[in-house]
Amino acid sequence: MVFLGLNEMTGELMAVKEIKLTCAGDEKTMLIAALEREIVLYKQMRHKHIVGMLEKFGAFSESLVRVYTRQLLLGLEYLHACRIVHRDIKGGNVLVDRDGVVKLVDFGAFKSFHEGTVGEGCKSIRGSVFWMAPEVIKGEGYGRRADIWSVGCTVIEMLTGR
Template identity: 30%
Template sequence: MEHDLMLCGRILLSVIELEVTDGIECQVYMAREIKTGEIVALKKIRMDNEREGFPITAIREIKILKKLHHENVIKLKEIVTSPDGNKYKGGIYMVFEYMDHDLTGLADRPGMRFSVPQIKCYMRQLLTGLHYCHVNQVLHRDIKGSNLLIDNEGNLKLADFGLARSFSNDHNGNLTNRVITLWYRPPELLLGTTRYGPAVDMWSVGCIFAELLHGKPIFPGKDEVGCSLLMSFLLVGIVGEILLTKCT
């Protein structure tokens, strides 16, 4: 059964598949735009714990996405609300272009290993999209495989700007270090810094690159201490091998 969603008093969308993803952070649905037949994705804006109106994090995400227009950044098409009379009553949704896969989903397929040309293609698109964000003074702050969406033609787009923040080169204010999924979080954030810039995104990109080549995450710590120790052992091991080679 399809349920209509409304925008400014007119029917815009019908939900055709429920819960494409249903995680702790967000719910995403597949829908069809009635007028054009285009398939789109709906991301529900969580209002559960909001007592003072529209959540500031959603306002920030919408504001950032509205100013970003690039082939490797997911496109925000509309904001829609659901009318009374169906199971989505009172819901507010962000409407995005639909992408067929995410990088983590592809990588987790049994026996899946990306070829070198595929890795080059994905990394070029990731770096191009992220460079565009940084030039426009936006930190993504949550680069990971599940936030890299890919269509059936191999086009990659950066998605989920829920933790993104605008920045300026002359701004020295503090930012939270409780960002970026743990396995992709750089050492400076693990050590507590609150002043950082685009380099934190680039560390995450490096983790993605290594993961594509290696076939699994390279810093799969269970907590912040575990990730810090794993990074230290790997880095010290590399330095030790270099010194040993020079000594012999």
């Protein structure tokens, strides 16, 4: 879960991710390793459409959805140019700051792809089921296009409030 937090020393608003380590053994070790990878990624990524503050709303107007979708796609374009597939794009991982700037958060399921690949070789199922592309659910190779599918699901979520 990602929450809006306040740094009491600086007064700065920030995203706070809550982690519940209810697992043990190898599963716990793997979860901690994934979190460490996510932290490294956050330190490397610098883009105005990545990370920010949290507010929750109902359905948005079509004009606002167009603005937010464009910004979300710009952030996603940056990630893909950095050879990163997010793999968990959904409304809960899209934050909007008080200036209306969209930020993409929660890179816990990300996958990087290497030179010479097109980013379509991921086969493990990661992400949130209701936003998953069909090829992800089928366990077929997938990549950047699955992120675009998830953006489409997120657009529907913004338009309907559900």
